[in-house]
Amino acid sequence: MIKNFLMNLLLSFIWVALTGTLSYSSFVFGFILGFFVLWIMNRNEEDRRYFYRLPKIFSFVFYFLYLVLKANIQVAYDVITPKYFFRPGIVRYPMNTESDFEINVLSTLISLTPGTLILDVSEDKKALYIHVMYLTDPEAFINELKTGMERRLLEILR
Secondary structure, three states, X not given: OHHHHHHHHHHHHHHHHHHOOOOHHHHHHHHHXXXXXXXXXXXXXXXXXXXXXXXXXXXXXXXXXXXXXXXHHHHHHHHHOOOOOOEOEEEEEEOOOOOHHHXXXXXXXXXXXXXXXXXXXXXXXXXXXXXXXXXXOHHHHHHHHHHHHHHHHHHHHO
């Protein structure tokens, strides 16, 4: 997988050199073009994880940016209005993670989202304790986190 990513970067730099325009759009176009060239060249190989994970990584980045933007707007609205809308609470979140790395990445991404903070990891490493600033329904929060961020993250990491 790393080999394909480095080859894709090399092809995008070659594209930038051939076109003679050092710009962000030229690099991105070269990266996309290199991705399809590598995909066509490696159709018969058994290890095709790179070609499935890369689109999922980009999808996850945009999804995470959407969550951060939505949470920032919610917190900013609560700060600038005279009435407070927050309903803090602590949730025990059962995880489907298998390794310490997966737990670390998931807990970091949850903490980076405004309005949430990881308090602790259970002793058996099967649950997170999360402080949520806007908790109206704990089950809906758990379901949204499980079907959204955790599912997408584990598709990338596994």
